[in-house]
Amino acid sequence: MPPEELQVFEKLEDRQDAVIGDVTDAVFQGIRTSANKIYVVDVLDANRIESDDEGDIVTVVPTGESEEYKIETDLLRPFLEGDEVTRWRGNWGGLHVIHPYYAETADNGELDAGLYSQDYLKENLPKTWEFFLEHKNALEGREGGRKDGKDDWYGYIYPKNLGKFEQPKIIQAHICQDATFMLDEVGTWYFSTAYSVLLSDNYRDLTEEMVCQLNSKALDFYFKHITTVKMGGYYEYRSQYVEKLPCVTEDNADVFGTMRETAGEIIDTIDLDSKADRFPEAYLGDYDGELDYISYEWQTRRYPVNADVQADVDDNFTVQAGRSDTINDPAMYSDDREARKLRAEYVHAAVDGRNVKSGEETTIPIPRDDAGVEELLDRLEADRDEVRQTDIGALESVIDEAVYDLFDLTEDEREVVEDYLEVF
Structure with missing residues (x-):
């Protein structure tokens, strides 16, 4: 690389106190149900259902059919398809996945995870159990399906990474033109074809700060010097490259608070935009008419x-x-x-x-009621106004400057990064 780029590249290494691989506990793939057309559903009368939303009844339509079913919210989780993993927050289309598994930390600190029993579902989630019974033949007929009288036919064929999804994590797109790291600050999102980074216990409370660094111009500059270049100006954001990225875990420039606050504003805006795109379903949870x-x-x-x-x-x-x-x-x-x-x-x-x-x-x-129509349209327009008034590009610039400060880059060095990314 040219001398001025090499100088910045080496300074990023000099100022790091760790690399991403040092602070990472696990990199894991998304779920594989082997029957997405049954498990992945569209919810007709509610907004995003969180993992702690329990006891309510909603109407769902599986993506592979048009039949409507009433089920409990307890096992529904927001679900992202591969192309919905975008920068900061997913471009969520409103789908949920029915996830018939539990994951709890026992008193000894060990993870206790597994498939809910039939008895549990019958007693506590009867409508969800009825949904499974309606699809029993199809679920038992999957390749690798659970036949011969086994009682776990309603589970996924390859259940993996139970307990990891509902932790603060970073979800990353695989091949893209620029850094595309999504923040899941509380452990809400399930997904299929993307990858997720779970930070080590000692660093998990820095998940937001790490996403800010990963999405910054400074680290993307470093990344694009070490990764594989694909056709069409795309780069391969594979874990073997991401884990080599320099990072800072100590707030040496007193900017972590700014990074968190700014990232939160970006994410709130994207969430609000996503809600508006899912009108009217996303607005009906608060409507009683x-x-x-x-x-x-x-x-x-x-x-x-x-x-x-x-x-x-x-x-x-x-x-x-x-x-x-x-x-x-x-x-x-x-x-x-x-x-x-x-x-x-x-x-x-x-x-x-x-x-x-x-x-x-x-x-x-x-x-x-006509007044109800007007009420929901007014809510929609208010949300759209708020989105229009927020400049995400300007907020990202605030984060870029904060990360420059973390690595103590001079104005000239910052300009080298900016000029490079104008081309690459």
Whole structure:
């Protein structure tokens, strides 16, 4: 590398007090259910369900079918598909996975983990158990399935890493153009094709600071000098390279607080944007009014739906996507013209921007009361305003400066990093 780059590269090594491999306890893969079309579900009437959400009943639709089921929230976990792992926070599409396993730390400090028993499910989670019974034949018929009278047929074929998912962790994309490390600060997210880094016990409370460093320009500069370059300007963020990255575990520049606060603001904004993208389902958990349901079968594949609201000569409103898809349902009608328009705008917000296949059926919950429609639309617009007012790029610059301070880079050295990353 050129002398000025080598100088910065070596200074990052000189100022480190550890490398990522020194502070890492485990790097592990995502779950493998062998039946994602059954276990991975869309929740129709709630926002993100956390691991400690218990006792409620929600409506779910497995991704491989259109049938609706009522199940308890106890075993539902937010689920990210591979391409949903993005920088800072996942670009979550709203899916959950049914995870019929427990993981607890015993009094002796050892991990006690395993599959919930049939008796436990029957007694404590009867609706979830009924869901499993409805899919028993398919689950027993999986390749490597549990047949011959075994009683664990409702579990995953290859259950791994039980107990690791619900810990503060870092989730990393594999091949990307820039550092793409996602923060899971409390242990919420389950995933399939990505990898996760679990820090050692002594450093786990620094998970947020480590994500800030990993996503910083300084460490990405270092990384891109040691990794494998792929076609199209992509880099391979494999663990064997990530674990060599320099890091700082002592707050020598008094910036850890700034990093945590700024990362939190970035993540809150991304979460809010994700919530708005999942209107109306993400807003119904706090809505107590009665609902109607609009069902529509798409005539044309749309990636994404690009719709608008149209009025006819009688001041009735429809949602139109292209020439072939027109949503017009009795639940969109009201005696008041302005209320009819709001109902159409509600449906438009529910479908616009989503990816749908030809023949796919979309179910849209909509309040029966006109005031409820207006209330949810107002909440949506308030959230969108807050997202628009937050400059994530400016917040990332604050973190970059904090990491520069940690490694004591001069203004000239910072400019070397910035210039390099403009090209690579």
